[in-house]
Amino acid sequence: MHTNRKKGSAEIISIGDELLIGQVINSNASWMGEQLFLNGISLDRVTTIGDDEQQLHSAIDSALERVQFIFLTGGLGPTSDDITKPSLCNYFNVPLVFHQDAYDQVEALFARRGMQVSERNKQQAMLPANCTAVANNNGTAPGMWFETGDAIIVSMPGVPFEMKPMFSEQVIPLIKQKFTTSHYKFKTVMTTGVGESMLADRIKQWETSLPDNFKLAYLPQPGIVRLRVGGQSDDAASLMKQLNEQVTSLCSLIPEYVYGFDNQSLEEVVAKKLTEKGLTIATAESCTGGYISHLFTSIPGSSAYFKGSVVAYSNDIKTELLNVRKETLEQKGAVSEEVAKEMAEGLLGRFNTDFAISTTGIAGPDGGTAEKPVGTVWIGIATKTSCYAQRFQLGEQRDRNIRRSALTALNMLRLCLIS
């Protein structure tokens, strides 16, 4: 019995050469991490190793010193580079024996598919003598459940559509039945239009006064900072109440930056508002080059509120399709308040929508001047009764400038829609 072993904690050991050379991203571990988290089991570590017996033995040894639940994925297929099963036999010093229940499962699966069980598949019912088979309803390799002292080791296939149902429908329920687990709840607050450091300054006092069972994490992405508030407790009901209170007081400190919750995208939030209000929109894009249009049209059903876009990369198109005046372009330059406004107004006239958004800026890397450096962006919004434009100074990288310009435009529109 290991005295340092942390009760209710878990580690994942992901097995496969393909994970180490960048051929496959380890999305299994991330998905399992979320499932464990949502079930109140703390995942302490993920170890990714190649198809190597010694590495596997040493990874299991050290995991057993630390945690109670160990999950292996990978290395269970019918081909010769799959090493998990023989390695586990050697680890526990037990032989492979025929497991009737595992065989019945495979046979049932093949029967459903109208196929005969092959000799190679029969071999898959040969499992280490000390394990219990875990049914695989989506493939031929059964999972294996081992108990050693007060710890368990569960080995599962690496193929996601076999592993996921096995894990959530069988392994997790069995753990909850056999062990007591604590409650963890969290909520993610989505913010835009503000950097990590400025946010940190604004919410410092709230953050330091968080109760001990609560934790805040900053999760930045280009143009967006996610704030994850999470807490742990033995009492699920009071935890939920506490969490809601904390999130409410956090949001009240930064109302102008909070656009949504729990990984909602900004375009989804704006799309929902437009749909609710029965309003339509179109975009006139120069520096964003169609990216705002792409964001809207990535959402299923967007044709209800999104009418289309003119990507006016050349000045001719700005004049021809958006009615921007030649004099404005000559006197003020394409990247200017006036052109942003004329683009939005011209578009509104053409597309006859409730809103028109325009962008014109210098995405880079070239084209900057002392007065209008790379990252200068004007964003315009026109409605049937008003038109205005705002200047933003973004960064130096083209792809990030495009992304941030688009998010900034969406946020301006969001603020219009809730005002």
Add this chain to the structure above:
Amino acid sequence: MHTNRKKGSAEIISIGDELLIGQVINSNASWMGEQLFLNGISLDRVTTIGDDEQQLHSAIDSALERVQFIFLTGGLGPTSDDITKPSLCNYFNVPLVFHQDAYDQVEALFARRGMQVSERNKQQAMLPANCTAVANNNGTAPGMWFETGDAIIVSMPGVPFEMKPMFSEQVIPLIKQKFTTSHYKFKTVMTTGVGESMLADRIKQWETSLPDNFKLAYLPQPGIVRLRVGGQSDDAASLMKQLNEQVTSLCSLIPEYVYGFDNQSLEEVVAKKLTEKGLTIATAESCTGGYISHLFTSIPGSSAYFKGSVVAYSNDIKTELLNVRKETLEQKGAVSEEVAKEMAEGLLGRFNTDFAISTTGIAGPDGGTAEKPVGTVWIGIATKTSCYAQRFQLGEQRDRNIRRSALTALNMLRLCLIS
């Protein structure tokens, strides 16, 4: 000095609670794994841990027993949940000291953005006394390079767009300069318009006759299959010659599918061809919703050949801006050969470019019929002397259909440009 330490081998330690609860997928580790592999450094293990000092110390301790190169990512931002820097000070038992070179970097970055360095950002130049700062050209947190015996530990930010250039432009070259690594050369052949299994059949004979020191990897992405041919040898010059010969004979087997090499994007290849020939283009997009336009405008300098786009999501816009005839829409439907051709022709007239591409299709998840199921796409190409359209049947997922439609359109254009 650790006697078991494997020379030239690496481990990654990824730090961050968000990685363990499934909020963020550890794509950094996978990307770094590929970079290491391509540089002849073997990645033996990835360990993912939370923001926890003790876990970090134990992970470093055991990695140092096994390998020579240890890479940490994450936990370097300016906020309080970032633990890497203080943990490393405690690990090496050294104080934080002010690093002038790191400060100069941050100041230069802020100057370029026209901003003042804040007190919080100043703190980021405080680094463990025993490290060398690694410049971060895309953010405020410098990397840290530690040497301990014959091993190195490099700590980098977790934000991918900061970590990636730091790793490939600074860390890897420094390792190659300080340590001997074996010769590994590879070339990636980029293909489009063909699936993995059909490719495998076409090149089977070539693949089985590859010399023992060579390996082929299939790296599929939506709409694209990359074929990576790689070889290892002690003699760099003969290896390069051998590689070139193998790649030439591979390409000669599948000339119609090969569009480029070494992770070139299809839009880059098309853009280059347009530039060389001094030709211009515009797009009329329905189902791709501006995505083709976004791909072109993501490339620096695209205004030389890309004039703009009309995203005609509604039929009104197709009629109004692209001169698609109402009768055609009524008789043939928006997703039809005729509409695709009229869109391309109408656009060519409006934008006065050498080429016009159009897309019209059913991206899904709704809108499919028995005759035109989800995934049906018509793509048109018009020039001053010709106009034609082609039908494609793609899949069921909206995001993949948008991406594949765009790549298919770009490939049609590429074939026009080289014929």
